[in-house]
Amino acid sequence: MAKDFDPSGRLPDVFTNAGTSSFTQFLTYAAPEMLPGRRPLPPGLAGDLAPHGTTIVAIATAEGVVMAGDRRATMGNLIASRDIEKVHPADSYSLIGIAGTAGIGIELMRLFQVELEHYEKIEGIMLSLDGKANRLAGMVRGNLGAAMQGLAVVPLFAGYDLSPTDPSKAGRIFSFDVAGGLYEETGYDSIGSGSLFAKSALKKKYRKGVSTEDAVRLAVEALYDAADDDTATGGPDVTRKIYPVVMSATAQGTRRLTEEEITAVAEQVVAGRMENPGG
Amino acid sequence: MAMQFYASPEQVQRDRSEYARKGIARGRSAVVLTYEGGILLVAENITTLRKISEIYDRIGFAAVGRYNEFENLRRAGVRMADLNGYSYDRRDVTGRGLANAFTQTLGAIFSETQKPYEVEICIAQVGASPEADELYRITYDGSVMDEPGFMAMGGQAEAISTVLREGHDEAADLPTALALAAKALGSVGGENGQTRELEAKQLEVAVLDRRRKGRTFRRIAGTALTTLLGHGSVAEQDLGETDAAPPSPAEDKPTISAASVDLEGATDESADEVNGDGS
Numbered sequence: 326m327a328k329d330f331d332p333s334g335r336l337p338d339v340f341t342n343a344g345t346s347s348f349t350q351f352l353t354y355a356a357p358e359m360l361p362g363r364r365p366l367p368p369g370l371a372g373d374l375a376p377h378g379t380t381i382v383a384i385a386t387a388e389g390v391v392m393a394g395d396r397r398a399t400m401g402n403l404i405a406s407r408d409i410e411k412v413h414p415a416d417s418y419s420l421i422g423i424a425g426t427a428g429i430g431i432e433l434m435r436l437f438q439v440e441l442e443h444y445e446k447i448e449g450i451m452l453s454l455d456g457k458a459n460r461l462a463g464m465v466r467g468n469l470g471a472a473m474q475g476l477a478v479v480p481l482f483a484g485y486d487l488s489p490t491d492p493s494k495a496g497r498i499f500s501f502d503v504a505g506g507l508y509e510e511t512g513y514d515s516i517g518s519g520s521l522f523a524k525s526a527l528k529k530k531y532r533k534g535v536s537t538e539d540a541v542r543l544a545v546e547a548l549y550d551a552a553d554d555d556t557a558t559g560g561p562d563v564t565r566k567i568y569p570v571v572m573s574a575t576a577q578g579t580r581r582l583t584e585e586e587i588t589a590v591a592e593q594v595v596a597g598r599m600e601n602p603g604g
Numbered sequence: 605m606a607m608q609f610y611a612s613p614e615q616v617q618r619d620r621s622e623y624a625r626k627g628i629a630r631g632r633s634a635v636v637l638t639y640e641g642g643i644l645l646v647a648e649n650i651t652t653l654r655k656i657s658e659i660y661d662r663i664g665f666a667a668v669g670r671y672n673e674f675e676n677l678r679r680a681g682v683r684m685a686d687l688n689g690y691s692y693d694r695r696d697v698t699g700r701g702l703a704n705a706f707t708q709t710l711g712a713i714f715s716e717t718q719k720p721y722e723v724e725i726c727i728a729q730v731g732a733s734p735e736a737d738e739l740y741r742i743t744y745d746g747s748v749m750d751e752p753g754f755m756a757m758g759g760q761a762e763a764i765s766t767v768l769r770e771g772h773d774e775a776a777d778l779p780t781a782l783a784l785a786a787k788a789l790g791s792v793g794g795e796n797g798q799t800r801e802l803e804a805k806q807l808e809v810a811v812l813d814r815r816r817k818g819r820t821f822r823r824i825a826g827t828a829l830t831t832l833l834g835h836g837s838v839a840e841q842d843l844g845e846t847d848a849a850p851p852s853p854a855e856d857k858p859t860i861s862a863a864s865v866d867l868e869g870a871t872d873e874s875a876d877e878v879n880g881d882g883s
Contacts, residue, residue, distance in 0.1 A: 333712035333716060334708040334709075334711070334712055335708055335709040335711075335712035335713060336680050336684065336705055336708070336709045340679070340680040340683050340684060341676050341677070341679065341680045341709075343676070343679070348683075348686055348690075351683055351687075352687075355683075355687065356687065356691075359690075359691065435690065436690070439686050439689070439690045442686070442819075443682065443683075443686045446657070446658050446659070446682045446686075447679060447682055449654060449657070450850075450851060451850050451851055452851065453851040455859040456851070458859060459859065487850035487851070488850055488851055488852060488853040489853075490853070499859070507859065507860055508860075509858075509859055509860075
């Protein structure tokens with residue numbers, strides 16, 4: 326796997342040198358072929374080749390943040406997956422959601438998870454939330470070449486800041502653009518094809534200092550609104566019992582809502598829409 | 605040209621072994637033992653530089669000897685584990701694989717370089733039950749031993765081992781196991797062969813918690829350690845949540861800017877008061 330294995334059988338220098346605390350940087354020496362953005366792509370647009378993930382929303386709450394994502398991946402007019410999971414924990418206090426080319430997004434997410442854990446283990450200290458966001462921006466930037474050929478991926482990053490400047494703003498949300506631009510958002514944000522509708526819904530309903538419980542409801546409502554107007558976003562699938570993935574990050578760490586919890590919330594939202602389709 | 609004197613290979617090996625053993629004997633010792641709830645790693649260490657660390661989900665690392673050398677190996681271990689876990693699956697990272705890499709590396713360094721590493725390391729992997737725990741002890745010349753139940757490393761490992769052998773019980777709880785470890789480490793190094801009573805601040809303690817899912821490594825320090833040393837019991841959640849400490853508090857500056865905070869024009873009132881009394 327790693328190139329240049331020493332014939333004596335000892336681990337190659339790239340493993341033992343003091344160098345870097347970054348896993349990605351280590352990979353650029355040890356196994357560059359494993360990095361996204363390092364593979365040569367043939368010319369031409371490749372956007373229709375692979376499934377696309379769609380809408381993610383994140384909301385800052387009184388206790389931290391809530392992030393939710395629908396379960397659909399599309400390929401042109403086809404539904405490529407009904408139950409893809411696009412919201413994941415990045416480490417014990419932060420969450421990452423991905424939109425865009427699903428394969429590259431999942432790879433980026435996995436690499437970012439290892440990156441954070443690797444730094445923790447090597448240094449014995451966690452990266453600051455800003456540090457994590459900047460690191461992720463760098464990784465998105467590395468994918469610019471592929472993005473220009475239609476394989477774009479844009480993450481949404483949110484987390485609980487263990488050392489915030491202002492304790493009431495411990496839950497923080499960061500958005501990115503394909504060129505690796507990093508922007509801190511206030512209150513809430515959404516990415517993906519249905520983000521326009523999800524953000525409009527949140528704009529009307531979001532209040533500063535919302536509780537985690539209410540934010541979960543808000544997030545599911547926003548995803549419902551996105552699915553209502555965007556064909557690439559999946560709504561709650563009551564026949565198959567497939568509901569959005571909802572996670573929270575608070576001082577107690579990250580947590581994914583159980584199947585029962587999210588079923589209850591999604592059923593309430595659907596019941597509400599039976600009476601008033603506009604929410 | 606200077607005359608090269610002949611030295612037999614046996615003599616060279618003996619000299620190197622002696623050199624390494626002397627180096628190791630100068631430092632303080634460490635013990636690793638299984639108990640009912642997992643594996644306990646204890647090192648006598650008054651510095652903030654660590655001898656015990658997390659490698660992967662169920663794998664821990666303890667070392668004695670020269671800091672720069674075992675730190676080098678520790679980094680290599682973390683990198684190798686993260687690389688394998690990233691390219692295969694987290695379950696595919698094993699203590700035996702790491703022990704093999706370390707023994708090859710130390711063996712090659714011992715036979716090929718002028719100066720052998722003056723280190724002794726332990727790779728511990730916690731299993732579902734005490735019988736499934738694996739402890740590998742790897743010495744400066746690359747020889748590896750699979751130690752069942754407990755092991756001691758460092759200068760007077762023999763004497764410490766004797767104490768451990770008499771008292772070790774794999775069904776013991778954490779305070780009992782910790783008391784045994786502290787007693788064993790304190791059994792040597794006192795004046796005129798006296799035993800020593802080790803305090804919390806002289807010990808570096810961590811556990812691989814058998815019952816946890818995912819990352820099982822937990823550092824025990826501060827009040828939790830003092831309570832445990834006094835045979836008190838500590839609730840599981842108070843053992844320390846993650847290995848890594850959180851970063852220091854954030855300064856109030858935009859994430860995107862990479863400039864130092866004083867360039868943001870923030871007025872620091874306390875700075876004016878330093879010489880406020882006319883001094």
